[in-house]
Amino acid sequence: MLLSSLNPAAIAAGADIPDAVTIDGETLSRGDLLGAATSVAERVAQARRVAVLAEPTLTTVLAVVGALIAGVTVVPVPPDAGSAELAHLLADSGAQAWLGTAPAGAELPVIPVRKHARSWHRYAEPAGRSTAFILYTSGTTGAPKGVMLSRDAIAAGLDALADAWGWTSKDTLVHGLPLFHVHGLILGLLGPLRVGSPLVHTGKPTPGAYAQAPGTIYFGVPTVWSRIVEDPDAAQQLAKARILISGSAPLPVPVFERLAELTGHAPLERYGMSETMITLSTRPDGERRPGWVGTPVAGVETRLRDEAGQPVPHDGESVGGLQVHGPMLFDGYLDKPEITAANFTADGWFKTGDVAVIDADGFHRIVGRESVDLIKSGGYRIGAGEIETSLLGHPAVAETAVVGVPDDDLGQRIVAYVVLRDGAGESVAESLIAHVAGELSAHKRPREVRVVESLPRNAMGKVQKKLLA
Numbered sequence: 182m183l184l185s186s187l188n189p190a191a192i193a194a195g196a197d198i199p200d201a202v203t204i205d206g207e208t209l210s211r212g213d214l215l216g217a218a219t220s221v222a223e224r225v226a227q228a229r230r231v232a233v234l235a236e237p238t239l240t241t242v243l244a245v246v247g248a249l250i251a252g253v254t255v256v257p258v259p260p261d262a263g264s265a266e267l268a269h270l271l272a273d274s275g276a277q278a279w280l281g282t283a284p285a286g287a288e289l290p291v292i293p294v295r296k297h298a299r300s301w302h303r304y305a306e307p308a309g310r311s312t313a314f315i316l317y318t319s320g321t322t323g324a325p326k327g328v329m330l331s332r333d334a335i336a337a338g339l340d341a342l343a344d345a346w347g348w349t350s351k352d353t354l355v356h357g358l359p360l361f362h363v364h365g366l367i368l369g370l371l372g373p374l375r376v377g378s379p380l381v382h383t384g385k386p387t388p389g390a391y392a393q394a395p396g397t398i399y400f401g402v403p404t405v406w407s408r409i410v411e412d413p414d415a416a417q418q419l420a421k422a423r424i425l426i427s428g429s430a431p432l433p434v435p436v437f438e439r440l441a442e443l444t445g446h447a448p449l450e451r452y453g454m455s456e457t458m459i460t461l462s463t464r465p466d467g468e469r470r471p472g473w474v475g476t477p478v479a480g481v482e483t484r485l486r487d488e489a490g491q492p493v494p495h496d497g498e499s500v501g502g503l504q505v506h507g508p509m510l511f512d513g514y515l516d517k518p519e520i521t522a523a524n525f526t527a528d529g530w531f532k533t534g535d536v537a538v539i540d541a542d543g544f545h546r547i548v549g550r551e552s553v554d555l556i557k558s559g560g561y562r563i564g565a566g567e568i569e570t571s572l573l574g575h576p577a578v579a580e581t582a583v584v585g586v587p588d589d590d591l592g593q594r595i596v597a598y599v600v601l602r603d604g605a606g607e608s609v610a611e612s613l614i615a616h617v618a619g620e621l622s623a624h625k626r627p628r629e630v631r632v633v634e635s636l637p638r639n640a641m642g643k644v645q646k647k648l649l650a
């Protein structure tokens with residue numbers, strides 16, 4: 182079963198623990214979590230696909246677990262999703278209802294989550310090939326696409342990580358990552374429920390919150406770790422951990438080194454994508470080389486290809502497009518068979534869009550991305566195209582180009598270059614940031630708007646983004 186620690190027979194036979202999940206100041210035992218989530222399952226079982234407003238609360242946990250028990254597909258929605266993003270996610274996914282909390286003004290019906298209700302009904306395990314989640318993620322152009330993840334893929338991906346990290350029921354996981362992406366939701370919530378280790382979710386991934394939450398494994402995106410090393414007192418509290426794990430974006434080497442110095446733990450780095458879960462990782466009992474993301478986890482194979490599709494040597498220096506293969510891959514983008522096909526090779530390998538080197542020992546270093554139009558800011562993947570579309574919808578904007586510029590805190594910072602329409606004053610720049618935050622979400626807002634007379638274009642009229650970034 183996918184959530185093996187919530188096995189009703191084992192819990193009835195005494196495999197309960199008092200602190201299975203702690204979130205938003207509430208703690209539920211394994212048995213209470215199973216009983217409350219099963220009562221959610223009874224209410225949602227008739228639906229096919231539901232939206233869950235992924236706030237870091239017990240309601241979200243019960244909604245997700247309840248839907249998984251009933252075999253209903255979950256569409257996690259960022260809690261700060263703006264008008265355009267929300268409309269797109271709901272229309273594209275075909276979600277039939279909100280399960281749990283609904284955003285203000287919601288039009289779909291709402292199925293409530295009752296935290297104090299309990300049911301001991303036993304559901305058959307849903308089919309492994311069925312879609313557990315549709316996770317929305319950005320591409321280089323257009324609106325976000327729905328990544329279909331099956332129960333089998335999630336089980337394989339989590340088992341490979343448990344194996345790679347020696348993650349067992351004796352661990353306690355601590356993190357405060359958002360519950361609508363692979364990192365915080367699939368690894369960070371379903372991981373503990375499969376492995377059987379308690380989870381402490383800190384709401385926000387702040388240094389102070391991590392320092393106060395005792396655990397053995399801590400998850401963070403690089404921005405979380407760079408903020409922790411700026412707070413040495415907090416960092417030193419993590420010395421008692423077993424492993425500190427970084428992922429979702431490149432961990433800067435100085436942050437790796439400072440974290441090792443302050444905590445005594447060289448962080449483990451792992452690499453993944455919404456489409457593939459986690460495919461590469463360093464190991465607790467192996468080499469942890471700053472700037473490198475380790476070797477394939479169980480079941481994964483990787484290779485490098487050049488632009489013509491020819492093999493690139495694994496010599497630690499030659500750079501090629503990274504392709505991956507394994508049982509934790511997604512089942513395609515929802516209702517987009519052509520785009521799905523274009524992202525796989527003829528022999529079935531997924532083209533990650535990342536460029537990498539592999540050394541003779543099989544160690545991988547991610548060098549960058551093939552496209553400048555995919556930005557990683559604070560560990561969030563954001564498409565330049567969706568921000569440009571939003572900005573072009575503002576009456577003051579005539580032309581725009583959005584780029585990610587290097588940023589010590591966020592990895593990349595979103596900067597929008599805009600050419601204003603005649604008559605629009607430069608003072609409009611700040612309101613453009615609020616416009617994007619309101620239409621898409623706060624983490625997709627440009628941190629800076631630069632008003633320019635014109636955009637650099639080549640002879641074909643195409644914007645030369647490399648000159649801007």
Ligand code: MLC
Nearest residue numbers: 358359362363364404429452453454455559560561618623
């Ligand atoms: C400021 N705010 C505004 C605003 N200006 N809101 C609206 N409009 C404006 N103009 C508010 C925000 O709403 C927020 O409020 C506060 O300011 C701070 O927001 P922020 O600046 O966006 O947050 P920040 O502190 O920069 O966040 C850093 C972070 C976050 C690390 C906490 O980026 C984060 O959680 N990242 C995790 C991303 C992640 O999980 N990625 C995994 C993808 S899966 P308030 O009230 O909310 O504080 C993947 C696969 C893999 O990649 O390998 O794992």
Ligand code: AMP
Nearest residue numbers: 428429430431451452453454455547562
């Ligand atoms: P997402 O779609 O949010 O899942 O983002 C996936 C992307 O995050 C990958 O394609 C990489 O570009 C990036 N990424 C994830 N982990 C790492 C890592 N450890 N180092 C560098 N990039 C990473």
